[in-house]
Amino acid sequence: MTIQVQKAVFNFVTTILLMGGYLFYVFGIHRDVNLSKVLEIQFWGIFILELTVLMVLAKIILFILFAIFKKVKNRNMDEEDLGFMDERDKLIEMKSDRYSHWITMFGFIASMVPISMGYSVQYMFITILSFGFVSAVMSDVWKIYFYNKGL
Amino acid sequence: MSKDHIQNKIRTLRFFKDEMTQKQLADEVGVTRQTVAAIESGKYSPSLELAFRISSVFKVTLDEVFTYDSSKDKIKKK
Numbered sequence: 392m393t394i395q396v397q398k399a400v401f402n403f404v405t406t407i408l409l410m411g412g413y414l415f416y417v418f419g420i421h422r423d424v425n426l427s428k429v430l431e432i433q434f435w436g437i438f439i440l441e442l443t444v445l446m447v448l449a450k451i452i453l454f455i456l457f458a459i460f461k462k463v464k465n466r467n468m469d470e471e472d473l474g475f476m477d478e479r480d481k482l483i484e485m486k487s488d489r490y491s492h493w494i495t496m497f498g499f500i501a502s503m504v505p506i507s508m509g510y511s512v513q514y515m516f517i518t519i520l521s522f523g524f525v526s527a528v529m530s531d532v533w534k535i536y537f538y539n540k541g542l
Numbered sequence: 543m544s545k546d547h548i549q550n551k552i553r554t555l556r557f558f559k560d561e562m563t564q565k566q567l568a569d570e571v572g573v574t575r576q577t578v579a580a581i582e583s584g585k586y587s588p589s590l591e592l593a594f595r596i597s598s599v600f601k602v603t604l605d606e607v608f609t610y611d612s613s614k615d616k617i618k619k620k
């Protein structure tokens with residue numbers, strides 16, 4: 392498995408674990424989250440902000456740990472630079488990001504459907520978050536696909 | 543896709559350059575070994591700049607490294 396694919400797999404796994412962990416933290420540990428709270432816009436604002444900060448910080452820390460692990464593991468090997476990206480890597484990243492942005496855009500449009508049908512605001516946020524999560528995961532899936540199958 | 547139309551002789555040229563490794567070629571042209579492997583296997587068509595850099599490593603012209611099979615073209619000519 393190449394270093395680029397390893398990075399994509401690592402990103403894929405950590406995204407799922409962090410999202411799952413955060414959902415468990417909010418709805419599993421804090422069992423005081425009841426229906427009335429879920430209906431508040433403030434709850435979803437805090438939810439998204441906390442999730443964003445957690446994701447950014449956790450990803451930075453995990454990537455540093457991943458880089459240290461790779462460095463220690465391949466101490467005596469001529470290992471390629473983790474941060475190095477050539478034209479093919481950039482093209483793959485652009486292509487997979489473009490596809491994942493389509494999902495995000497579709498998710499945003501789809502989130503307007505429950506609002507227009509008169510459903511409560513929680514459905515809009517759940518739709519946006521679901522599509523955001525799917526797009527983040529699919530970005531890595533496409534990267535793995537393009538690295539294996541070619542552009 | 544155009545990548546199906548582009549063939550290359552990088553493997554042969556590497557052989558005649560003292561069995562140059564993919565890593566050595568990659569280092570010379572400034573890409574990863576995986577990119578060289580992808581070009582060699584036809585999974586990726588390099589940019590024009592990279593193609594020129596590869597041909598200059600072997601000191602040959604571009605068409606001695608890459609060939610284009612226009613018979614597979616699906617583009618309608620105007």
